[in-house]
Structures are given as C-alpha cells and as structure tokens.
Amino acid sequence: MTIRLPVEALARLVAQALERAGMAPAQAGPVAAGLAACERDGVRGHGLLRLPALVNSLRIGWADGQAVAAVIDERPAALTVDARRGFVQPVIAAQRERLMRMARATGAALLLTRNSHHFSALWPDIEPFAEQGFVALACVNSKKRMAAWGGGRPVTGTNAMGFAAPRPNVPPLVWDQSSSIVSQGDVLLAAQRGHAVPPGVGCDADGQPTTDPKAILEGGALLPFGGPKGASLAVMVEVLAAALTGASFAFEDASPAGTATTSLGGHFLLLVDPAAGFGARMEALCAALADAGNDRLPGDRRHAARRDSLAHGVPLDPTSHATLLQLAGDALP
Amino acid sequence: MTIRLPVEALARLVAQALERAGMAPAQAGPVAAGLAACERDGVRGHGLLRLPALVNSLRIGWADGQAVAAVIDERPAALTVDARRGFVQPVIAAQRERLMRMARATGAALLLTRNSHHFSALWPDIEPFAEQGFVALACVNSKKRMAAWGGGRPVTGTNAMGFAAPRPNVPPLVWDQSSSIVSQGDVLLAAQRGHAVPPGVGCDADGQPTTDPKAILEGGALLPFGGPKGASLAVMVEVLAAALTGASFAFEDASPAGTATTSLGGHFLLLVDPAAGFGARMEALCAALADAGNDRLPGDRRHAARRDSLAHGVPLDPTSHATLLQLAGDALP
Known part of the structure; x- marks a missing residue:
C-alpha cells in the first residue's frame, strides 16, 4: 500500500x-x-x-x-567555490542570494564549483532561479562511462545539462538531460534482470555495438545521444564543469570500486538576468510550441x-x- | 582545374x-x-x-x-545590440575588444544581438575568442524548419550551437553543430537529385516519418538529433538567441518566399575568462580523449x-x- x-x-x-x-x-x-x-x-x-x-x-x-566549502575566487560576475569533497547543493544554497544579486548587477553570474559531489537531478539546482526570474544553465560531469566521438572506449561521464527559463504566472520551462542515450542505471537494471538493452545505446570493450548490458558495464561504454553531436556536448560539459572549475575530469574518477558511490567532479551554473519583455516572449514561444503539436512541455x-x-x-x-x-x-x- | x-x-x-x-x-x-x-x-x-x-x-x-547597429543596453557583463537587419558578424567585430575587456574584468561577458542576419558557420564567431584565451559558447536561431518534442510540425530552426576552448600552443578545441540530424541544404540537394534521404531525418506534413525529401520540404519538418534531447537544445537556442535578445523566433520568420535568403533572428555569445591552470587541464582532457580512441578532435x-x-x-x-x-x-x- x-x-x-x-x-x-x-x-x-x-x-x-x-x-x-x-x-x-x-x-x-x-x-x-x-x-x-x-x-x-x-x-x-x-x-x-x-x-x-x-x-x-x-x-x-x-x-x-x-566539509565547509570555501569561496576561492570572487569576481563581479563569477564565483569559484571549492566544495572540499562535500555536495554541490549546499554550495548553491549558500551562494544563492549572492548570485542573484550579481546577475542583477552585471547581467550574468557564474558559479564554478570544484571538488563537489552530485548524485541527483540537475533541475532542482536551476528551477528555483527561474522561479525568481533568471534564465539558468547548468551542467555537471560524472564518472567515466561514455565514449566520445570515436574509439568506443569510455572517457566522459553521462554528463548532464539542465536549462530553465522563467514564465509569467506559470512554472518555468525546465529541462534536464544526460548526454548518453540511456542512463547507467537502466543498463544496471537490464543486467540484473538478464534483459538485452536496445541496439545503439552501448558498445563492448572492443568498441563493437552490443545489446548485452554486461558487456557495456564490463569494459565497454555507453554511447552519446545523437552520435558525435552528443559527444560534443559531453566534452563541453567536461570543459565547463571540470576544466573551468578546477574539478576532476570523468576519466580521473577515483571512487572506490565494488560499492555504490556518488560522483565527485565539478558543477557549472550560469544565471542570466533577462530584460523587460522577456516574459511575453516566452509565452509567444510556448504558444507556438503548443500550436506545433507539443502538447506537453518538459x-x-x-x-x-x-x-x-x-x-x-x-x-x-x-x-x-x-x-x-x-x-x-x-x-x- | x-x-x-x-x-x-x-x-x-x-x-x-x-x-x-x-x-x-x-x-x-x-x-x-x-x-x-x-x-x-x-x-x-x-x-x-x-x-x-x-x-x-x-x-x-x-x-x-x-544598417548601423546600435548598443541598446550596457551592463558590466552583458551588452545587448540591435543589428537593425544587418549581419551579426560586424556586430561581433565591433564589440570584440570591449567584450574581452568585460570578461577579463568580471569573469564573463554576454553579447546578445537581435534583428541580425546569420548565414554561415558559427565557429568563425567564436574561434578568435578562444585564440585570445577565452572559453566561448554561441548559438543562433534560424528559419522555422524543425519539429520539437512532438507533433511533427515545424516550429524551431535548425538552431546551431558552437563551443570553443583555448589550448596552449595548439589551435583551440572548437565544435559547431546544428540541432537537426541533417541540414536543410542536404534535403534540398536530395530533392534536386531525386534521391531519398535516410530514414529518421524528417517527417511529412502529417507528422509521419518519410524518406521523401519533397515531403519534408513541402509542409513537413526536419527532426532534431537525438530525438527529444536535440529538441530541448533547439528550444533553448530560441530562448537564448531570440527571447533573451529580443529577436524574432524561428516561427516568426517573414522572409520572402520563393527566393534564397539569409536567416533573420538573434545571436547569443558567452565568453568566460578561465583561471590560471586551465591550459594544463585542457591538455589533460585532450590527451585522455586521444587515449580513448578519439584520434581526431572536431x-x-x-x-x-x-x-x-x-x-x-x-x-x-x-x-x-x-x-x-x-x-x-x-x-x-
């Protein structure tokens, strides 16, 4: 019950x-x-x-x-924070008011977090900012699990991106998606149940396409959505969330083997403060999307x-x- | 010859x-x-x-x-420019030095351009900033040609995104890609030659999958790469390049029919000024990509x-x- x-x-x-x-x-x-x-x-x-x-x-x-996070660089439109192996959500909560003040003052604000754990969806990180009137873009890298443009060997995480834009009087337009076709969790579940995964979602240790979830998990790799275009996004996330913040890359993952653990990496968050008139334009866009058959928005x-x-x-x-x-x-x- | x-x-x-x-x-x-x-x-x-x-x-x-473009809003980290139906490339050229000064001073800089034509690749807009040490993200919306999450009716453009990140001593890491699986140009070419297009790249006026290029061009739609995930990106580009800048959306395209014309819309450009140590991190990332079989980078x-x-x-x-x-x-x- x-x-x-x-x-x-x-x-x-x-x-x-x-x-x-x-x-x-x-x-x-x-x-x-x-x-x-x-x-x-x-x-x-x-x-x-x-x-x-x-x-x-x-x-x-x-x-x-x-861990007590430390602000290690402060600029008028960019904060860099070391989470010191704590989680990123408390960092966002602690810097929330300050980031919104920065974005209102300068037009944009970046929060660059390193050494941070993340193990949930991205939309809870950004939706609250859109509810306050900001356009927000975030991304986070994770453990090495996905191949990039070629070779079939894992190098990036299933690096997620999330986007949120405010709408007047209704909840914001928000999406949040990984760069892989299916999640690691889906492959784990298929392996446990002895099911095959759909063709095209992963490759084995030799870089060959496979529908065997165990072959993907044991030395193989997940594949990016949209082929090379999804790989470009995943690599961009490594640059934004790790190279820019000073975090570990997916391929530097040092999590203990044989036990379920959270991902340690970095987090990129951009806020933009829209000009007057933005709300009406969002409604025009959402009306056109509905007219074109998108009855349901993310x-x-x-x-x-x-x-x-x-x-x-x-x-x-x-x-x-x-x-x-x-x-x-x-x-x- | x-x-x-x-x-x-x-x-x-x-x-x-x-x-x-x-x-x-x-x-x-x-x-x-x-x-x-x-x-x-x-x-x-x-x-x-x-x-x-x-x-x-x-x-x-x-x-x-x-057209003589006009700066209509100036904030420490964001410039908004009305291109007045001219092209965006002269706007970027005119604001280039100022944007780099802004990014150095505040950590980030946005150039939001409205009423601008764009009709070439995005990488020439961003690569020069990466050559000067900035991470750059750009997107541009175009004419209504692509379906979004459902319905099969066109509503967004084949909205391109481009990304560039500096590397020490070698050219920047740069990619530039549309949100559609294939370009409108490829479909036009197939129609002229009487060839079919690959399955999955477009739908007809009833929203049904088709390999007939004429059915895609005449009332049908191109489809986003990676399905709903590519649609999310295309809609994000409408928000960033049009709603935020004050430009026309793809579905508001008013270009004269029956003649080949450029796309009038908006352009979003973000520069981020990386901290010391970024170059070494980029080299670690590019080395790992090569090790994983990505012998060629975009x-x-x-x-x-x-x-x-x-x-x-x-x-x-x-x-x-x-x-x-x-x-x-x-x-x-």
Whole structure:
C-alpha cells in the first residue's frame, strides 16, 4: 500500500538519514531537499533510490559530510567555490542570494564549483532561479562511462545539462538531460534482470555495438545521444564543469570500486538576468510550441505530480519507505 | 582545374561582391572574412555556396547592408545590440575588444544581438575568442524548419550551437553543430537529385516519418538529433538567441518566399575568462580523449585544410570561382 508523507516530513527524514551517516545539518538540508523534490515531482530514479549510495559514500569517507566549502575566487560576475569533497547543493544554497544579486548587477553570474559531489537531478539546482526570474544553465560531469566521438572506449561521464527559463504566472520551462542515450542505471537494471538493452545505446570493450548490458558495464561504454553531436556536448560539459572549475575530469574518477558511490567532479551554473519583455516572449514561444503539436512541455509531468504530492502527500512505496526509516534510524510505525 | 587564391584576395573579392549588392564596407569586411575562413578551412557548405543568397538578400532589401547597429543596453557583463537587419558578424567585430575587456574584468561577458542576419558557420564567431584565451559558447536561431518534442510540425530552426576552448600552443578545441540530424541544404540537394534521404531525418506534413525529401520540404519538418534531447537544445537556442535578445523566433520568420535568403533572428555569445591552470587541464582532457580512441578532435580536419590553404592558396573549383568573379563584377582572367 502506498504511504503518503508531506514533502517537509519526507525531507526531514532524508536529512536525518544523511546526518546519521555523518553529514552536518548545513549540508544535509539542501541535499535532502533536492531528493525530496524529486520524489515530490515523481522523478523516482533521482529520489530515494539514490539515498543508499549517498549514505554509503558518507560512511566510507568518499564524500565529506563535514566539509565547509570555501569561496576561492570572487569576481563581479563569477564565483569559484571549492566544495572540499562535500555536495554541490549546499554550495548553491549558500551562494544563492549572492548570485542573484550579481546577475542583477552585471547581467550574468557564474558559479564554478570544484571538488563537489552530485548524485541527483540537475533541475532542482536551476528551477528555483527561474522561479525568481533568471534564465539558468547548468551542467555537471560524472564518472567515466561514455565514449566520445570515436574509439568506443569510455572517457566522459553521462554528463548532464539542465536549462530553465522563467514564465509569467506559470512554472518555468525546465529541462534536464544526460548526454548518453540511456542512463547507467537502466543498463544496471537490464543486467540484473538478464534483459538485452536496445541496439545503439552501448558498445563492448572492443568498441563493437552490443545489446548485452554486461558487456557495456564490463569494459565497454555507453554511447552519446545523437552520435558525435552528443559527444560534443559531453566534452563541453567536461570543459565547463571540470576544466573551468578546477574539478576532476570523468576519466580521473577515483571512487572506490565494488560499492555504490556518488560522483565527485565539478558543477557549472550560469544565471542570466533577462530584460523587460522577456516574459511575453516566452509565452509567444510556448504558444507556438503548443500550436506545433507539443502538447506537453518538459516539466509538465513533474508539475502534475507535484500538485498531487502537495495536495495529498508524496506517495512512497512501502519498500522505499521502510528503507528510509531504517536509514533514518526511526522504527517502523 | 582548381584555382588557388590567397585567403586575403578571396576575402577581398567576396567583400567586393557584397558591396556591389549594396553592403557598406564596414559590414562587408567581417561577413566576407567569415565566408573566406570557411573556404580556407575546407567547410565548403558554409563558404562561397552561401554567397548568392547573401547577395540576393541584400538586393531585394531583406537584409540591410547599410544598417548601423546600435548598443541598446550596457551592463558590466552583458551588452545587448540591435543589428537593425544587418549581419551579426560586424556586430561581433565591433564589440570584440570591449567584450574581452568585460570578461577579463568580471569573469564573463554576454553579447546578445537581435534583428541580425546569420548565414554561415558559427565557429568563425567564436574561434578568435578562444585564440585570445577565452572559453566561448554561441548559438543562433534560424528559419522555422524543425519539429520539437512532438507533433511533427515545424516550429524551431535548425538552431546551431558552437563551443570553443583555448589550448596552449595548439589551435583551440572548437565544435559547431546544428540541432537537426541533417541540414536543410542536404534535403534540398536530395530533392534536386531525386534521391531519398535516410530514414529518421524528417517527417511529412502529417507528422509521419518519410524518406521523401519533397515531403519534408513541402509542409513537413526536419527532426532534431537525438530525438527529444536535440529538441530541448533547439528550444533553448530560441530562448537564448531570440527571447533573451529580443529577436524574432524561428516561427516568426517573414522572409520572402520563393527566393534564397539569409536567416533573420538573434545571436547569443558567452565568453568566460578561465583561471590560471586551465591550459594544463585542457591538455589533460585532450590527451585522455586521444587515449580513448578519439584520434581526431572536431576542428582537426579544418586546421589541416587551413595549413594547406595558407601554404598554397585556397582551392576553388572553376564554377565557384566564375560565380565569385561575376558577383564581384570582375572579368574572368
């Protein structure tokens, strides 16, 4: 039977689980809020499903839950922050007001974060800025899992990009997508179930196309969406999120083998402060998209799930709920 | 027999053809330099092939060759410019030094251009900034030709994105790609030759998949690379290059029918000033890409063609050369 929890209660339980694994409350709050937002919006793959790996990363010391991030460079339109092996969400939360002031003052603001863990969706990082009137673009690199333009050997992460633009009176236009055709999680699931993956999504250790998920996971590679064009984006993400910030590249991943851990890398965030008239132009664009048959915009499904969650509580299946209570150290009711 | 012209002589002839069609020298210089750079680098589809439509757009008054662009908003990290129906390349040339000063002072600089024509590759707009040490991201919207997430009806342009990052001692890492799987030009060529196009690149007026180029051109639509993920990028380009700049969207295209014309829209350019140590990180990334089997990086083929052109002159086939001389008003030798 589905259990329904208010989103605040869910976020508190997640934070409690993270604090129990060694995370300081100042870090646990923003990380838990992101996971709870994913569950609230029905994005299960980036919600509680990720909690055990988060907890594991803290327990084994791969992520530092006590890290205090340091601003290492301050310029009128760009902040560089060292997360010191903590998570990026607390960095964004701490710099949020300052970044918006910078963007209002100069027209644009960059947050360049290095040595940061990220293990959820990108849209929770950017949607709040669009709700405040800013256009936001973010990207994050992850562990080495995907081939680039040639050769079939993994070199980049499944590097995600996210984009958010404000709309008057309705939720922002937001999308968030990885550079790979399918996620590593989908391949893991297929391997566990003994299923094949669709043709074209990965290659084996010899760079040859394969539908065998184990061959992709064991020395093979995921492939970028759209072939070389997706590879270009993934490499751009390595430059923006790692080379510019001073973070590790995907191919420098040093996470412990044989255990589920979060990705340590870098995060790039750009805010642009739009001029007057932008809102009306966004509505013209969204109306034209609807006229051309795009009845649903990215984010519409999330917002429908959100309305339901806010009205009736976030629906959790009993297994997720039990795992959450166990990690949080609470007894089952 | 191939004719070889020094790149400066080629650029002068292109400028002469543009001036003869009514373009002021201050606009013709940067536009001609871009076309000549494409020919120099072997990017024929964006070189002299584009000249007749450029000349036509000027002659019929679709583009204003006498336009004097106006800076309409100036902020420490963002300039907004109205090109007044002229081309974007002269705007970039005029603001180039100022943008680099802004990026050095604040960390980042945006150039948001509206009411601007663009009809060549994006890489000539960004590569020069990377040669001066800046990371550059640009995008441009174009005429309505491509479907977005659903519906199969055209709504966005084949909106291109380009990215350039500096490398020490070698040419920058640069890519430039449209959001469609194939270009409109490829479909036109297939229609002229009576060939089919590959499956998956377009749909007909009913939104159904087709390999008939005429069905794509007559009421159908091109399709984005990578499906919905490419559509997300194309819509982002409409937001960045049109909504943010105040330019026309692709679906507002009002170009005269039945004649080859340039695209009137907007252009987004971001410069980021990297911190010390960036160059060494770029070399680590490029070395890892090579190790993973990416023997050729985007731009390598262009740079090989460039070396040949600079050593022996830009190779032109006799037909292109004759058309150029005719448009420039020069007699054939």
